[in-house]
Amino acid sequence: MNKIKLKYPPGDFAIWMIIYIELLTFGLFFLGYIYSRRADVELFNASQLLLDQRSGFINTVLLITSSFFVVKAVEAIKTMELKKASKYASNWLLSAIGFGGIFLVIKMGEFISKYQDGINLSTNKFFMFYFLLTMFHFLHVLLGMIILFNLYLKTKIQGYTKEDHRGLETGASYWHMVDLLWIVLFPLIYIIR
Amino acid sequence: MNKYTKIYITLISFTTFTFLIGWMKLTSLIVIAILLFTTFLKGYLVIEYFMGLKEVEGKYRYIPTIWLVSIISLIALGYYL
Numbered sequence: 001m002n003k004i005k006l007k008y009p010p011g012d013f014a015i016w017m018i019i020y021i022e023l024l025t026f027g028l029f030f031l032g033y034i035y036s037r038r039a040d041v042e043l044f045n046a047s048q049l050l051l052d053q054r055s056g057f058i059n060t061v062l063l064i065t066s067s068f069f070v071v072k073a074v075e076a077i078k079t080m081e082l083k084k085a086s087k088y089a090s091n092w093l094l095s096a097i098g099f100g101g102i103f104l105v106i107k108m109g110e111f112i113s114k115y116q117d118g119i120n121l122s123t124n125k126f127f128m129f130y131f132l133l134t135m136f137h138f139l140h141v142l143l144g145m146i147i148l149f150n151l152y153l154k155t156k157i158q159g160y161t162k163e164d165h166r167g168l169e170t171g172a173s174y175w176h177m178v179d180l181l182w183i184v185l186f187p188l189i190y191i192i193r
Numbered sequence: 194m195n196k197y198t199k200i201y202i203t204l205i206s207f208t209t210f211t212f213l214i215g216w217m218k219l220t221s222l223i224v225i226a227i228l229l230f231t232t233f234l235k236g237y238l239v240i241e242y243f244m245g246l247k248e249v250e251g252k253y254r255y256i257p258t259i260w261l262v263s264i265i266s267l268i269a270l271g272y273y274l
Binding site: 009034035068173180192193 | 225
């Protein structure tokens with residue numbers, strides 16, 4: 001049996017306009033990185049070796065897990081009875097916020113470690129892209145966590161129901177975009193040489 | 194195990210695979226192609242299932258996927274050329 005498709009993406013349509021613009025912006029940064037790399041492959045490869053791949057890996061796992069928790073929160077609201085759904089969703093959202101917080105702490109540690117080693121935005125072109133991309137993404141994670149926290153507060157007062165959970169889907173979509181961007185950023189900056 | 198849990202496990206498996214490739218410092222065009230392909234698969238799973246676009250008709254469903262394919266193709270070109 002064919003399932004009826006939705007005409008518009010989940011959540012408020014305005015968030016999807018923001019998502020498309022964000023994807024385009026990060027996309028241009030990614031291309032800038034790749035085509036600058038072509039001008040000095042040796043420098044980019046040598047600089048990339050100074051990054052801690054383990055923290056990049058842990059951060060990827062944290063963001064994917066956090067995204068998964070948000071999916072579970074939305075699923076709970078869509079499928080469970082209101083009181084139980086709100087309790088489950090708020091727990092999932094709080095866990096997602098916690099994982100996002102650990103991501104930020106690890107990333108901050110990475111920035112501090114680089115600055116202590118005398119590496120900054122003006123060290124070379126690779127690190128200019130590294131700091132620009134990861135700091136820009138860092139700010140998106142921060143904003144995403146503020147959004148998730150607001151969703152959490154609303155689930156605590158049973159503010160989302162099976163019939164009306166548009167706000168939850170709006171915030172969830174933004175958080176998944178933050179995850180999607182990191183999924184491309186991680187191999188590009190940390191792994192591929 | 195529901196579909197989201199299966200997708201989550203797949204995403205973590207691909208991420209671990211990517212990390213191990215980096216950890217072993219493997220570098221060749223084939224390795225880059227494999228890494229970019231797994232990145233595409235991960236992104237596609239997030240777009241279709243986590244973002245819920247699989248349930249959406251038409252252009253709004255495909256815009257993020259087209260973005261992903263374009264970015265990964267251009268990255269691949271940047272490495273190959």
